[in-house]
Amino acid sequence: MNAQTLSVPAAIRTRRTTRHYRPDPVPPELLAELLDLAVEAPTAWNMQDRSIVVVTSASGRRELSNAAFGQPQPLEAPVVLVFVAETTAWAAENTDIAELAVRNGAWNAEFTAMFAARAEFHSLRERGLLRENAVKNAMIAATYVMLAATSLGLSSAPMNGWDPNLVKQAIGIDDRPDLAIAVMVAVGYSDTTPPHPGRRPRERMVFAERYPSS
Numbered sequence: 625m626n627a628q629t630l631s632v633p634a635a636i637r638t639r640r641t642t643r644h645y646r647p648d649p650v651p652p653e654l655l656a657e658l659l660d661l662a663v664e665a666p667t668a669w670n671m672q673d674r675s676i677v678v679v680t681s682a683s684g685r686r687e688l689s690n691a692a693f694g695q696p697q698p699l700e701a702p703v704v705l706v707f708v709a710e711t712t713a714w715a716a717e718n719t720d721i722a723e724l725a726v727r728n729g730a731w732n733a734e735f736t737a738m739f740a741a742r743a744e745f746h747s748l749r750e751r752g753l754l755r756e757n758a759v760k761n762a763m764i765a766a767t768y769v770m771l772a773a774t775s776l777g778l779s780s781a782p783m784n785g786w787d788p789n790l791v792k793q794a795i796g797i798d799d800r801p802d803l804a805i806a807v808m809v810a811v812g813y814s815d816t817t818p819p820h821p822g823r824r825p826r827e828r829m830v831f832a833e834r835y836p837s838s
């Protein structure tokens with residue numbers, strides 16, 4: 625592990641949304657480490673139903689900036705990660721996931737049979753929740769990326785302000801209604817760490833046992 629790597633608590637406390645970047649590229653081995661950490665993020669049933677499209681080309685980042693109503697982060701940051709939620713991945717061939725989990729001793733026969741039946745996904749489909757499920761999984765991976773980036777000495781910016789059709793066009797999936805954009809995360813180096821905008825006191829948003837009545 626890199627000697628300068630920040631601990632998880634330190635990364636959580638120092639991560640800031642960074643909107644301006646130096647043009648310096650992210651070294652390929654550091655980007656690879658970041659992406660390895662990203663795909664360690666958990667997903668429901670270990671379905672891994674989210675992908676990350678890594679956009680580094682100037683033209684691709686310009687398209688993403690245009691899709692994001694001209695926001696500067698994709699133009700300035702050398703790397704933009706687009707988190708794609710795969711709403712129907714659960715219905716595809718997924719035996720490799722089960723085989724690996726069994727080989728690793730992580731799943732028993734009972735769990736493997738439940739995975740194969742995919743009852744929860746059928747239920748999600750009936751309740752219209754497939755997109756929400758896949759987006760949740762993608763967002764957790766994006767959170768891992770932001771914290772890992774801080775830990776590795778990189779700055780980042782989550783972005784939800786964009787036109788989904790234009791983002792899909794920019795990464796070549798405009799003909800895929802089964803795919804949804806969850807979030808974009810710009811990653812790079814910055815000269816400045818923005819100030820912490822602050823948070824409300826914990827008591828304002830953490831409650832014991834039940835949500836307070838209004």
Ligand SMILES: Cc1cc2nc3c(=O)[nH]c(=O)nc-3n(C[C@H](O)[C@H](O)[C@H](O)COP(=O)(O)O)c2cc1C
Pocket residue numbers: 639640641642643695782783784785786807819820821
């Ligand atoms: C899901 C999500 C989407 C966001 N989208 C944008 C965005 O499109 N543009 C932007 O400038 N900031 C965006 N932000 C950054 C927030 O404004 C920022 O996280 C917030 O002000 C708290 O600051 P901090 O991240 O430095 O703690 C987004 C943050 C999140 C979590």
